Amino acid sequence: MDYRRYLLLLPLLLLQSAAAQYAQIPDPYRSAVDSAYQMISQTWQEQKFPGIAVAAAVNGQLIWSDAVGFSDLEQRVPLWPHSRFRIASISKPLTAAAAAKLYSQSRLDVDADIQKYVPDFPAKRWPVTPRQLGAHLGGIRGYRPGEMLSLVPYATVEDGLAIFSADTLIHEPGTEYLYSSYGWNLLSAVIEGASGESFLDHMKQEIFLPLRMLNTVEDHPDSLIAHRVRFYVRNEDGTLLNAPYVDNSYKWAGGGFLSTPTDIVRFGIAHLDSFFLDPKARELLFTEQRTTTGEPVGYAFGWQVETRSDRLRYFSHSGGAIGGTSLLVIQPDTGVVVAAMVNMSGVNMNVVQELVSLFVGEAQRLGRQENLLHSN
Numbered sequence: 001m002d003y004r005r006y007l008l009l010l011p012l013l014l015l016q017s018a019a020a021q022y023a024q025i026p027d028p029y030r031s032a033v034d035s036a037y038q039m040i041s042q043t044w045q046e047q048k049f050p051g052i053a054v055a056a057a058v059n060g061q062l063i064w065s066d067a068v069g070f071s072d073l074e075q076r077v078p079l080w081p082h083s084r085f086r087i088a089s090i091s092k093p094l095t096a097a098a099a100a101k102l103y104s105q106s107r108l109d110v111d112a113d114i115q116k117y118v119p120d121f122p123a124k125r126w127p128v129t130p131r132q133l134g135a136h137l138g139g140i141r142g143y144r145p146g147e148m149l150s151l152v153p154y155a156t157v158e159d160g161l162a163i164f165s166a167d168t169l170i171h172e173p174g175t176e177y178l179y180s181s182y183g184w185n186l187l188s189a190v191i192e193g194a195s196g197e198s199f200l201d202h203m204k205q206e207i208f209l210p211l212r213m214l215n216t217v218e219d220h221p222d223s224l225i226a227h228r229v230r231f232y233v234r235n236e237d238g239t240l241l242n243a244p245y246v247d248n249s250y251k252w253a254g255g256g257f258l259s260t261p262t263d264i265v266r267f268g269i270a271h272l273d274s275f276f277l278d279p280k281a282r283e284l285l286f287t288e289q290r291t292t293t294g295e296p297v298g299y300a301f302g303w304q305v306e307t308r309s310d311r312l313r314y315f316s317h318s319g320g321a322i323g324g325t326s327l328l329v330i331q332p333d334t335g336v337v338v339a340a341m342v343n344m345s346g347v348n349m350n351v352v353q354e355l356v357s358l359f360v361g362e363a364q365r366l367g368r369q370e371n372l373l374h375s376n
Helices: 003-023 027-047 088-104 130-134 157-161 181-195 199-208 249-255 261-269 279-286 350-375
Strands: 051-058 061-072 232-234 240-242 257-259 304-307 313-321 324-331 336-342
Touching: 027 051, 027 061, 027 350, 051 261, 051 350, 061 261, 088 130, 088 181, 088 199, 088 249, 088 257, 088 261, 088 279, 088 313, 088 324, 130 181, 157 181, 157 249, 181 199, 181 249, 199 249, 257 261, 261 324, 261 336, 324 350, 336 350
Parallel strands: none
Antiparallel strands: 051 061, 051 336, 232 240, 304 313, 313 324, 324 336
């Protein structure tokens, strides 16, 4: 297409794209979506972050995806629902799904010593199991100052384990909850040992392709990746800056993927019935784990679990990366799934919880209306 003609057609193309997004909204949810759009627009204006993209589903159907703000502030490139963000620790539920599938196929024993699957990992003073790693109960240390700013490209998962493999466990596994992305690095090595495949290949074949998550890829900083956003941070005086260069190849499983809200909502929908994960796998993922003294830790296997004031259970995971903030929430009774991503570090994502409450409330209201109609 001639470039000048493209510029002339661009407003029309943008309008057509917006119309296509709006057309997918079911009539009963149009008012809720209008409110939701106003909520994210107001939050964007108030917090002054570069941009936010959101997607939502109810009862297994994507009802809304939208974005406000900029993918690239310097070039004034608008953000789109198909823009790719650093999803940070939402990578953990992705990894958890792969482990859960292997578990349900009896290819992974989540209560075995990890050396069964990663024989080269140094033995510690206590054994560590995949189940403990999946709930941050394994005693693996977290980041030390500066480690999130790694510039080192690691060719394999095993290479990345060298960062912490020689370190002692912080505590006896099972006795305390200690959030650790490195524990998930180790879990990805367990997945390799159980599956006989490289972690990234296994994720693509077993998770991303079956769920049509075609925009979900590892964040190689030296590669050209279509629709990848620019990443930003805010300094102490509030000025927006380009995020520092980082290479996340040391932590694919714990925080190294790029994705879109729509892909992540599609992933969330897959957890609501057994077409993708059988009951055994979902029981592993969503059963809150406890310490050896019986204390609940608020975390299952790659998912934060809680019962809120509305007496409904919620499964969620947040993410914080250099240049990215994200949140995924599932409410299984109403089938509500919401995912949102911002291309800046340290963003307050309370608006996402408000969106979840909005769509859960609307789903309940419509459900009551349908039940009343059927009863008459």
